[in-house]
Amino acid sequence: MGVLDLARTQFAVTGSIHFLFVVLTLGLAPIIAIMHTRHAVTGRPEHERATRFWGQIYVTNYALxxxxxxxxxxQFGLSWSGLSEYAGDVFGAPLAIETLGAFFIESTFLGLWIFGWNRLNRWAHLACIWxxxxxxxxxxxxIMAANSFLQNPVGAVERGGRLVLTDFGALLSNPALVNSLPHVVGAGLWAAGSVVMGASAYQLFRRTPEREFFTSALRTGLLVAFxxxxxxxxxxxxxxxxxGxxxxxxxxxxxxGVxxxxxxxxxxxxQFLLLLLAPLTYWLPRWRWAQPLLVILTPAPFLAxxxxxxxxxxxxxxxxxxGRLTVADAMSHGLTPGMVTVSLVGFTGVLGLLAVTDYLLIAGTVRRGPGTVALGADDEPAPAVLEHALSH
Structure with a gap:
């Protein structure tokens, strides 16, 4: 493979692995927020246990x-500096806003939510997860605004060999963004609902003593996935x-095309299978033959x-x-096949390890059930939440 194909392969591999984490995070967040809302309003312990259990899975996936x-x-600085040089003033703006939001706002409120159990007022704590x-x-x-600009570069003109943003509103109302964002949001809900559904079906098939807990979760997961x-x-x-x-x-x-x-x-x-199963939501937790099918369906939305x-x-x-910048012109100068191969192997190894670790930690949490979750436990200091997750 030439240096261009190696660089493209590198970005495809890292982007695909990262996207697996993203869709689960997007879908789990509102599910957990709704569970926490039910707990805050009713005070019922089963809603608190559900929030803490699925919240532990969310925190693990988010952290990794x-x-x-x-x-x-x-990736952008290593292999695609030509993109930054030509379109950094336009493409970089939404990425910078997203980074500031994710690292300073989202992570701050997530930290308050993780460590705020039994410390914050219940409404303030609920506000954190929302x-x-x-x-x-x-x-x-x-992120989708930035990606949609690559698909359909609106709101910018070329001046002095660089793209300059001239219409911020056009960037935010890009036709490539309008329908693709809800498409990604739906995919996140589908993926997260499938994880909740599949994990619950797995526990029910094992004849878990937490049958009521996972019966409710299976029904929730199936409806969210559908x-x-x-x-x-x-x-x-x-x-x-x-x-078109x-x-x-x-x-x-x-x-x-493939x-x-x-x-x-x-x-x-x-979707056809979910359409058939959705009307049977009440009975599915009782049908042992259906539970392996639900487990098998779990990875499908991630593959899609x-x-x-x-x-x-x-x-x-x-x-x-x-129509503006080719992949070849966007590549960094001076790259050799050997350099890109080394980084490809390194990045793939690191991200592959993170993906496997994420799966093992989530699977371990599911296997142990809600009785051993550290998130929000009264008898453990707050920092023990992440330590507990990583130690298992």
Whole structure:
């Protein structure tokens, strides 16, 4: 492989792994916020246990996902400095806003929520998780605004060999953004609902003593996954009209076409199954034969999300900024195949380790059940939450 293909492969691998963390974070945040709201309003202990259990999974995924996001940031300076030189004044603005929001606002309120159990007023504590959820979706908006500019570079003109932002409103109302953002939001709900559903089905199949806890969670997860699938598919189809205007040949690159077909095939098959299962929500926790099926369906939305990401990115090749900057021109100068190979192996190894660690920690939390969760426990100091998660 040449240096260009190696660099593209590197970004595809790191971007795909990072996206796995993102979709779960986006989907779990509102689920946990709603659970916490029920606890704050009713004071019922079962709602507190649900909030703490699924919140522990959220915190684990969020913490490890931060590291994968940092690796993504390194990509732009390492391999794609031409993008920063040509379009940094436009493309960098939404990324900078997102970074400030994620690292200073979202992470601050998440810290207050993690360490605020039994310390903050219950309404202030509840406000923290809703602020985490709000800022998570604001971050998603800015990331998708930046990505949509690459797909359809509106609101900017070229001056002196660089792009200059002339219409901020056009950047925020980009046709490439309007339908793609709800599509990603739906995918997050679908993925998170599937995790809640699959984890609960796994525990019920094991004949857990926490049957009531996981029965309620399975029903919640199934309904969230089904609603998420409706949003995802609806806004997925809604994008074809606008894509036909600014990227009419998008899916005539062979890989983009295959990725699109895989995404649609997985998505429509699983949505059809969820459509059949949704009316049976009340009975499913009692049907032992159905529980392995629900476990098997868990990774499907993640696979569809990766295929969708590949279709969106590969489909505008050879452009990095559609019609303005090619991928070849965006590459950093002086890179050699050996240099990119070393970084590819290193990044893949680090991100792969983080992904495996995330899976093992979440699986361990699911396997142990709600009785051993450190988040919000009265008898453990607040910093023990992360220490408990990492030690298992």
């Amino acid at each position: 996902g931060i590291f994968t996001g940092l690796v993504m940031e390194f 602020m985490v959820t709000l800022t998570a979706y604001v971050s998603a908006f800015w 609603c998420g699938s409706l949003v995802t598919v609806a806004f997925g189809y809604a994008q074809f009209g606008s894509i 205007l600014y990227q009419p040949d998008k899916f005539r690159v062979p890989l983009a 990725a699109l077909a895989a995404m649609m095939g997985i998505g429509q098959l699983v 999300a990766i295929c969708g990401w590949l279709a969106r990115e590969v489909g505008r090749q050879p452009w990095l900024i559609n």
